Amino acid sequence: MSALKNCKVLELAEGVAGEYCGKLLADFGADVIKIERPGSGSPTRALGPFAASGPDGERSGLFAYLNTNKHSVTLDLSSAAGRATLARLVERVDVVIDDHASGWLKDVGLDPERIAEQRPALVLCAITAYGQNPPEDRVHAEDLNVFHASGWGYHTPSGARDDQPPLKGAGRFMASYEAALEAALCIAAALYERDESKLGRFIDIAKQQVLASRVDYVLGQMAAGDMDVSVDRGAFDLHGPAGIFACRDGYAYIWMSAPGHWDALARLLGHPDWMKAFPERWLERECTPERVALVRGHIAAWLKTQNKDEAAAAGQKLGLTLVAVNNAGDLRASPQYAFRGFFADVDHPVLGTVTHPTVPYRLGATPARIASPAPLLGEHSAAWLAGLAGSANA
């Protein structure tokens, strides 16, 4: 059976953060009802990647990915009637997920400050850029801004050049995905306690803080005064020859911090003369910029002649932490991903059969599962709203 079977979730979110949070719950079997605006539906329906054909609003691969296993109910929350229906729907669920700006929930009748008295058993989770009631210098934000407000932006990439700007991270939505994961964790924990106490709670997730907390190892030391703070873009960096190098068929990443790594590299390269000039344990004790540059030069020249997966396999067998820099195509071809069943084919009425990435954890008794594709806009409105009318008449 599914772990979150019998959990009823109402998703008011219209962004990637809230929708991914809903997906994380839905793929474990939670019953997620997604409220969509009539006409255009969720704004993520208008974001790519798109399938080549199909009606607008139903061919977004982003929406298809984020909304597996959910039900779609259209409801106009700008009308009083819509908000009255929403209030009745809220009575029937355990969890509400939102990711609109602070203040929006109150406008639709779910004031976070009054929810404990109004609906004591409800778990209400709001994901925003900076938390509820933000100060005036952080009211408007996209994921790029949050990524940069969190410290990750300023310090990405490692070893940045002064004449180039700091970067946005990978893809479009890192801040949203990270916040969604944290929100799902808090919701699951809240449901765990609620089974006994019968009490819900309000959960306030701020993307900036989720991202900043992901560098707690460094930021904690800085806050405690154990590590210097500065305007140095390399303040989070580690030193040494580690890095990404070009190969014959792409790129590989090599990590090197301990004598074992150095010895493994020597064995892999057949103990070349240039390595013999390095003192013992130089990586830990005498890691000078000159030595790092020299090593990087030799590694670059060698890897240029190698294929990434073969070099990685040979290095790993000797104890060298050398890995391929994979792209989406490499992941689809990965024997490891195939072994773990990371990809799943999902049949969608408009997109056809599409291979989805799934979740990174395998649960022996209650695996996550995609039982149904993302819903068409309003696909479940009639069933849900009729059920509601039935109960109102009863």
Place this chain on the structure above:
Amino acid sequence: MSTIARGGPLQGVRVVELTKVWAGPYVGKLLAFLGAEVIRVESLGSIDVTRSFGVADINKAPGFQAVNPQKLSVQIDMKTPQGVALILDLLRKSDVLVENLRPGAVKRLGLGYDAVKAARPDIVYVSMGMHGSEGPLSYQTGYAPCFAALGGVSALVGHEGEAPAGMNVRYADSTFGAAAAYAATVALLHRRRTGTGQFIDVSAVECMTSMIGDTVMDFSLNGAIHACDGNRHPDMAPHGVYRCQNDEWLSLAVASDAGWCALAEVMGHPEWATHPQVRTLADRKAHEAELDRLIAGWTADRDAAQLALELQRRGIAAAKSRSSVDLVADPHLWARGFFREVQDAAGAARTIVGPSWKMTRDAAIGDAAPRLGEHNAYVFGEILGLSEAAQRELADTGIAH
């Protein structure tokens, strides 16, 4: 404080950690912040390297203290049969086990899932590995940047037309830990409802792929393989990071034509709002490089924080790119309890990174990271019910070392 009720959603849950470095300990930290009692099993013979980085005193290691607040520490040498038996006794009284030792290590120690399940049939057993615990590549090992490289993240981070540069080297361990913590919590809920525990196998590399799921979908739908695109965004323009006064940087994202009108006005060029070359998103995408140059020229002699405020007042998404000084001095992070003070065993105050979330009826968080073996007496005496003589023997024979 650690051994008394702290409240929070996971109050009453006991977690045992057999973990090293960052990703495994991060799971315990999140669960502890949610109210669980989290016990690290440690021993001098296989001490976590983060207890010794940069310091002589293993009880004062800054890195260890950053990731292990609000936990307990018990000394048990898991390389001895008596130590393993003691850990199994502890697991009989625990709910969750988290391990991120080298592939296969727990099995060799006699602490694999089958052995633990025999002792505690409904245990939630969380196993963490770069590639998960099984499979053709599970023998491979690596550190955080290897996870990001293998999982498809690194290939997307870099300047346009250049080789990938990758995320900051610190990225990946904590994300891996957060995913494992979520899975563990879901399994706890399932156990509460059915009485059944389970084995959870988490892959660090797949955690990274989860952070770029939409990019992977583009490959599935269209065969697209994305190259590094600097700070570009397919649905927004301008979308970038621009140099300001004193080498500070401003992030700026315009998601709509209305946002573009507002920006044009702030920049003193209201006529750009209706200029045929930049009026719509498609127009602006076509002239993105030129727009970036214009904006960079405009921001160059301005103060990043003040400019962000000015843009915010016009409804534009902008934020200063924060350095480590900016972060530690951020009043918003202090006001929300993100940074907070805890106390160590000697009563000294220490600042930590607290939970990312705020929630009603949350768990109290008051303890700094534990000294090695700080909670031996609690674990051996109160949890396992060993007499003082038996506890002394554990110390004398080196089992509790």
